[in-house]
Amino acid sequence: MKKFKRCQSCGMPLNKDPKGSGTNTDGSKNNMYCSYCFEKGKFLQPDITLDEMETLVREKMKEMGMPGFMARLLTMGTSKLERWKK
Ligand SMILES: [Zn+2]
Numbered sequence: 734m735k736k737f738k739r740c741q742s743c744g745m746p747l748n749k750d751p752k753g754s755g756t757n758t759d760g761s762k763n764n765m766y767c768s769y770c771f772e773k774g775k776f777l778q779p780d781i782t783l784d785e786m787e788t789l790v791r792e793k794m795k796e797m798g799m800p801g802f803m804a805r806l807l808t809m810g811t812s813k814l815e816r817w818k819k
Contacts, residue, residue: 740767741815742776743790744808765815783817 739746740755745767747754755763755771763771770777781789787808794804811817 736764737815739814740770741765742770742817743767743786744811744814745769745790783812786817787811 737747740750747764747767750767750769752768753762755766755768756773757763758774760773763774765771766776790808790811791801791804794807795801799807
């Protein structure tokens with residue numbers, strides 16, 4: 734399986750994930766998504782849209798003390814992640 738540096742759903746660097754990554758149905762590590770997006774083989778927010786995800790991530794980054802323009806810059810790549818590729 735290809736190993737990703739960033740969660741392919743929200744774009745968070747996987748090394749910033751306290752749990753390391755999301756998990757598959759059998760409890761093994763999933764190398765594609767973070768634990769905030771993906772647990773036990775399922776998306777935690779299966780119906781979220783790309784727009785909603787970008788907003789969510791921006792809010793989260795602001796909460797963490799990141800300036801607005803930085804948060805915007807970092808979420809610009811969200812649409813290129815595997816989950817959102819058309
Ligand atoms: Zn994620």
